[in-house]
Amino acid sequence: MTTMTRYQISDADRKWIDHIRQQPVGIQPPEVIRLLNRLRGEAIEGKYCLVIDRPHKEWVVAEMQGRGKPLKYHNIRVSSREEGEWEIFKLRWYRHTGETLT
Amino acid sequence: MLKITGYSDQISVAPGDKIKFMVNCEHPEYQAQIVRVVSGDLNPEGPGIIEETIDTPVNGTYAGRKQEIYAGSYAMVPSSAPLETLGSFSVQVMVWPTTPRKGLQGLVSKWSTKDNSGFALVIDESGGVAFMVGDGNGGVASVSIGKPMVEYEWYLAAATYDADTGTITVRQEPQFEYPTIDDAGAAEEKVSVAPAMNKAPVMMAACYGGDTPRGDAAIGTNHFNGKLDSPAIVAGVLSRAESAQILAGNASTTLAHRTIAAWDFSLDIAETTITDASSHRLHGKIVHLPTRGVTGYNWTGEEMRWKHAPEQYGAIKFHDDDVYDSGWDVDFELTIPDSMKSGIYAAHLLAGEDRNDEEYIPFVVRPAPGKEKKVCFLFPITSYKAYANEHFATDPWPAEIMTHRAIELDKHHIFLNEHREYGHSLYDRHSDGSGVHISSRLRPVLNMRPKAQTMLGGDGSQLWQFNADTHLTVWLEKMGYDFDVITDEDVHYGGTDVLAPYSVVLTGSHPEYYSKSMFDAVFDYTHQGGRLMYMGGNGFYWRVSYHTSAPGVIEIRRSEGGSRAWAPKSGEYYTGFTCEYSGLWRRQGRFGPNVMAGVGFSAEGFDISTYYRRNPDSFDERVKFMFEGIGSEELIGDFGLIGGGAAGLEVDRVERGFGTPPHALCVASSENHTDTYLVVVEDILFNLPGCGGQENEFVRGDLCFFETPNGGAVFSVSSMAWIGSLPWNDCDNNVSKLTKNVLDRFVDPTPFPVEKKPAPVMRDCYSWRVQGATSAAEAAE
Ligand SMILES: [Fe+2]
Numbered sequence: 001m002t003t004m005t006r007y008q009i010s011d012a013d014r015k016w017i018d019h020i021r022q023q024p025v026g027i028q029p030p031e032v033i034r035l036l037n038r039l040r041g042e043a044i045e046g047k048y049c050l051v052i053d054r055p056h057k058e059w060v061v062a063e064m065q066g067r068g069k070p071l072k073y074h075n076i077r078v079s080s081r082e083e084g085e086w087e088i089f090k091l092r093w094y095r096h097t098g099e100t101l102t
Numbered sequence: 103m104l105k106i107t108g109y110s111d112q113i114s115v116a117p118g119d120k121i122k123f124m125v126n127c128e129h130p131e132y133q134a135q136i137v138r139v140v141s142g143d144l145n146p147e148g149p150g151i152i153e154e155t156i157d158t159p160v161n162g163t164y165a166g167r168k169q170e171i172y173a174g175s176y177a178m179v180p181s182s183a184p185l186e187t188l189g190s191f192s193v194q195v196m197v198w199p200t201t202p203r204k205g206l207q208g209l210v211s212k213w214s215t216k217d218n219s220g221f222a223l224v225i226d227e228s229g230g231v232a233f234m235v236g237d238g239n240g241g242v243a244s245v246s247i248g249k250p251m252v253e254y255e256w257y258l259a260a261a262t263y264d265a266d267t268g269t270i271t272v273r274q275e276p277q278f279e280y281p282t283i284d285d286a287g288a289a290e291e292k293v294s295v296a297p298a299m300n301k302a303p304v305m306m307a308a309c310y311g312g313d314t315p316r317g318d319a320a321i322g323t324n325h326f327n328g329k330l331d332s333p334a335i336v337a338g339v340l341s342r343a344e345s346a347q348i349l350a351g352n353a354s355t356t357l358a359h360r361t362i363a364a365w366d367f368s369l370d371i372a373e374t375t376i377t378d379a380s381s382h383r384l385h386g387k388i389v390h391l392p393t394r395g396v397t398g399y400n401w402t403g404e405e406m407r408w409k410h411a412p413e414q415y416g417a418i419k420f421h422d423d424d425v426y427d428s429g430w431d432v433d434f435e436l437t438i439p440d441s442m443k444s445g446i447y448a449a450h451l452l453a454g455e456d457r458n459d460e461e462y463i464p465f466v467v468r469p470a471p472g473k474e475k476k477v478c479f480l481f482p483i484t485s486y487k488a489y490a491n492e493h494f495a496t497d498p499w500p501a502e503i504m505t506h507r508a509i510e511l512d513k514h515h516i517f518l519n520e521h522r523e524y525g526h527s528l529y530d531r532h533s534d535g536s537g538v539h540i541s542s543r544l545r546p547v548l549n550m551r552p553k554a555q556t557m558l559g560g561d562g563s564q565l566w567q568f569n570a571d572t573h574l575t576v577w578l579e580k581m582g583y584d585f586d587v588i589t590d591e592d593v594h595y596g597g598t599d600v601l602a603p604y605s606v607v608l609t610g611s612h613p614e615y616y617s618k619s620m621f622d623a624v625f626d627y628t629h630q631g632g633r634l635m636y637m638g639g640n641g642f643y644w645r646v647s648y649h650t651s652a653p654g655v656i657e658i659r660r661s662e663g664g665s666r667a668w669a670p671k672s673g674e675y676y677t678g679f680t681c682e683y684s685g686l687w688r689r690q691g692r693f694g695p696n697v698m699a700g701v702g703f704s705a706e707g708f709d710i711s712t713y714y715r716r717n718p719d720s721f722d723e724r725v726k727f728m729f730e731g732i733g734s735e736e737l738i739g740d741f742g743l744i745g746g747g748a749a750g751l752e753v754d755r756v757e758r759g760f761g762t763p764p765h766a767l768c769v770a771s772s773e774n775h776t777d778t779y780l781v782v783v784e785d786i787l788f789n790l791p792g793c794g795g796q797e798n799e800f801v802r803g804d805l806c807f808f809e810t811p812n813g814g815a816v817f818s819v820s821s822m823a824w825i826g827s828l829p830w831n832d833c834d835n836n837v838s839k840l841t842k843n844v845l846d847r848f849v850d851p852t853p854f855p856v857e858k859k860p861a862p863v864m865r866d867c868y869s870w871r872v873q874g875a876t877s878a879a880e881a882a883e
Binding site: 004024025026027028030033036037040041043044045047048049050051052055056059062064066067068069070071081084085088 | 495511555710776
């Protein structure tokens with residue numbers, strides 16, 4: 001399965017970057033839901049995720065490679081879920097737009 | 103990666119019973135101790151890990167050894183004289199392949215992969231039918247059609263071997279023609295290799311790869327994915343016409359006398375046996391429970407229920423990742439001492455250098471008969487089984503859209519993704535993409551563990567099923583309640599008498615899967631004076647079957663509709679185990695979750711949870727006891743360990759149209775869910791915009807109460823997150839207070855006052871919430 005939404009990210013979505021950084025999870029405006037559906041709906045091959053290293057304390061960013069296949073770990077450690085959401089968002093933003101967020 | 107895993111033969115035992123533990127340990131040794139599990143939540147905001155070590159004779163150090171699961175189902179017939187003295191012979195079977203291009207797959211074989219001896223009708227690397235013979239001395243010959251079959255289509259696969267001339271013929275005959283697809287063929291070749299008559303069993307949907315280390319079971323190799331129907335072995339070289347007669351079951355007397363075996367899978371659909379209809383009676387068995395009661399090559403579509411036309415249901419669907427019983431050797435056995443009080447226990451195993459590799463094998467200790475307490479937690483093993491070893495996070499479907507949170511992987515997820523031989527849950531798909539219909543507990547169930555986190559469990563503790571339910575047991579314990587634990591499997595086998603001793607029965611957070619026997623027992627309990635506290639969401643939802651002879655395993659067909667991970671094929675809505683119409687309980691006559699609990703599944707989402715607000719019904723005298731100490735404007739449960747609120751994950755609502763009793767009170771409702779929460783699909787006729795939590799009236803959970811005949815009562819929280827708020831702030835909070843008010847009143851044998859009133863006008867979902875049993879104006883007085 002490839003990504004499930006046809007929505008294409010454009011410059012108009014840049015205005016939500018800060019919002020998503022502040023509040024990646026929770027009640028969202030419709031445009032943010034549309035944007036996040038695109039990013040969160042990526043295919044399982046290459047899908048970013050957080051591996052629990054120390055429960056509720058530390059996570060490692062990884063990429064899934066498909067059913068039955070081992071994970072590919074990234075050298076990114078985070079100490080909160082919010083931080084993990086932001087790291088994944090940055091990777092996905094780069095993947096979709098070519099732009100590196102800091 | 104996990105290096106220690108295990109399971110037990112029993113899930114529920116009483117004092118005096120024995121329970122066996124089977125362990126796979128890649129470390130040289132491990133330490134075992136029996137613990138009572140009180141709380142399994144690692145969240146620092148929560149109650150923490152609480153367990154009590156129990157001194158038992160099995161506590162100690164054991165040698166580690168690797169034990170494997172040989173997954174993949176097949177049918178097997180022991181070797182016998184008629185099968186070992188074949189001269190010229192023919193083999194045939196109807197085949198419906200789902201992964202023809204997967205590689206070599208056994209269809210009907212008497213082939214040993216140890217010395218490449220015997221014969222095998224197979225699908226070969228080309229994706230088409232082939233016939234292999236091997237002499238056991240290195241000589242192997244194969245004749246292949248070489249044309250791939252179309253997935254999900256029926257074919258006749260047939261081969262003959264002429265011992266006099268060494269000629270092999272093979273046929274691949276599609277039963278449906280697609281004009282531009284070249285998938286039919288016949289081949290004939292003379293070979294110089296004669297098949298050795300070995301002692302290997304006849305294997306269907308696999309080849310024989312030797313015996314398991316213990317030697318009492320075969321290891322299947324070259325597993326086939328798909329359906330087989332009407333396999334047969336006949337002496338001599340069959341003509342095409344004779345082959346058709348054998349298939350149709352109308353062989354002449356002469357031809358019938360030549361039949362070595364003609365297995366008719368329709369004769370014992372609900373069993374673990376297969377029957378040879380020929381006079382040789384070469385019966386066999388199925389291993390790892392392939393799916394039966396599935397449509398055969400000759401299904402016309404006129405009958406939907408296999409009992410009505412078994413001759414059209416003579417197929418078995420095999421999967422290379424089916425697993426029923428892991429069949430491991432026993433490591434230790436515990437006899438439950440009289441001193442072990444009823445509760446949730448586990449064999450806690452520790453291994454590795456600093457003992458940081460660990461495994462828990464949970465089980466329940468029931469009270470000794472006659473020693474029951476007043477309160478009972480009904481451990482929903484049937485629903486835990488449904489979710490056993492789920493692969494939500496790692497299989498290809500849009501899981502993260504469902505949660506709108508980043509996917510978090512716990513160590514068991516990573517292990518299970520790569521160790522498919524540990525089997526799947528009823529939410530997963532087999533390697534061929536078809537939905538998993540059957541799930542057993544006779545394997546390590548790695549998500550049914552203290553400390554396990556799961557992505558569906560909402561922001562916060564992220565717990566689901568077994569570990570989530572420890573929020574309830576830790577609360578009962580901290581609040582000083584004495585309670586028993588029994589499993590719903592006990593209720594399935596024992597019926598309502600198992601529940602009868604209790605004043606109050608509490609469910610877990612998600613008792614979703616119910617057999618008929620379980621449903622009847624709990625329903626009758628509530629009508630015989632019993633008091634039920636339904637402590638979760640989306641309960642009493644799916645109807646499942648227990649196998650009648652194989653223990654610890656359930657089957658589902660997610661028929662017709664419902665919020666579901668897959669859909670069964672048409673004609674396959676009745677379980678193979680019992681021929682019950684499986685699917686939503688709400689489609690089953692007078693039953694359904696609303697009839698049982700006053701509420702039924704209404705919406706789900708897995709990000710953050712919300713709170714409840716009191717409705718006019720909450721001021722009714724009948725529920726005064728419930729709100730003692732709770733203010734009229736107070737929000738209930740705007741805090742918690744599961745998503746940060748008491749209303750979340752899966753939530754239920756009152757709905758008279760689905761069977762909510764007309765006198766039920768809807769005392770509080772949740773509101774302001776995120777748009778990740780959506781109305782359940784079974785409530786959608788036309789798809790319309792506005793199905794999310796910010797807009798839709800159906801996206802809510804309802805606290806519901808009603809009296810039942812003979813002094814009974816039902817209280818429903820209608821949310822999976824509710825019990826996650828109980829331990830909040832050391833159990834000092836309004837969810838805890840309200841639950842305690844109800845439990846104390848339910849334990850009190852005083853009957854609920856019942857004042858007869860005229861039947862009310864039928865209310866819809868909306869007016870139920872805002873208007874109440876009386877009018878809103880009256881309530882405001
Ligand atoms: Fe569920």
